[in-house]
Amino acid sequence: MRILLVLGIPGLAIVLVIAMLGMRHEPPKKERDTLDPLVAVTELVPMTTNFEVRSQGTVRPLTETVLGAEVSGTIIDISPKFVSGGVFRANEELLRIDPSNYSVAVDQAVALVRQRQIEFDGARKLKSQGYRAESEYASAAAVLASAKAELVRANRNLERTHIRLPYEGIVRSKEVDLGQFVGLGTRLGVVFATDYAEVRLPLTDLDLAFVDLPGAADLMASGRVDGPAVTLTAIQKGRPESWAARIVRTEGVVDENSRVTYAVARIKDPYALRTDGKVLPVGTFVAAIIQGMVAEDVMRVPRSAVRGSDELVFVTEDNKIQIRSVEIIRSDSEYSYFRVGASAGERIVVSAFESPINGMTVRTEER
Secondary structure (H helix, E strand, C coil), X not given: CHHHHHHHHHHHHHHHHHHHHHHCCCCCCCCCCCCCCEEEEEECCCEEEEEEEXXXXXXXXXXXXXXXXCCCEEEEEECCCCCCCCEECCCCCCXXXXXXXXXXXXXXXXXXXXXXXXXXXXXHHXXXXXXXXXXXXXHHHHHHHHHHHHHHHHHHHHHCCEECCCCCEEEEEECCCCCCEEXXXXXXXXXXXXXXXXXXXXXXXXXXXXXXXXXXXXXXXXXXXCCCEEEEEEEEXXXXXXXXXXXXXXXXXXXXXXXXXXXXXXXXXCCCCCCCCCCCCCCCEEEXXXXXXXXXXXXXXXXXXXXXXXXXXXXXXXXEEEEEECXXXXXXXXXXXXXXXXXXXXXXXXXXXXXXXXXXXXEEEEC
């Protein structure tokens, strides 16, 4: 009896559970809604824009001179400004070579001219009286001319003992010192002018399509043509600074190695010696933004909206996806520009959209 009771209680529990499960009602079934993808779209609007072309380069002096001795001798005086970084004015004496020998040569040439002049005057007088032949008179005239030429050369050599330059500038390097003997052609140092500086800016063939650069014919006609404006930027003392420049010419050839054309931008008074501008030292590496040509009736889209190299995802009036190629004419870090392949008023997808398929239906929100 006890065994039957022990076995019957679990069996009864199982029967009750089965009966309760059979009495449970199934929950109502709800149909699952399938939502179309939500994308952000924008409408294409024609616009007029001024393209900017970006490049970079290093600031170089327009005029740079390697000083060389035109006469030989010992350096007896050096200006305190003739040091690396020294600033000098036009026609200011930077070095002086011992002029003693050249002063003596001038005195000798002066004396010789006086002697030859007396001889010439005598020959001319005798010729006028009929005592000298024409050949003797001509010989005296030639000797006098030679003496005068020697005097000119002696004066020029004396002048060359004073080392001067016809422009304001800065000393890049000093290569001789006080008491040093220099010979004809000895290198004395390197200096450059501070009136202008230049930057060589490499431009690709695609860049050239959007920049109106002066050509060889323009330069031949006027000697100098002011081309597009340029903004140069660099970091100085931890802060970004900018300078105004202008394209004045191209180098007229295509580089055979890089296949680029170099445009030359010129900066006026880079060391701010005549103005209150910011100093742009020679050797500074700068980024350049060149003012490009004005383009009309172009359409602009975020660069992130372009798939591959030239595809855009369009949304039709009935919210269907349509993938088409357009003709991109220019791209920068933010936008791409095109004219062909789309019409004003069409909508394109500007949000992230994975695996779009032609004909797919989407939901849209305007941006």
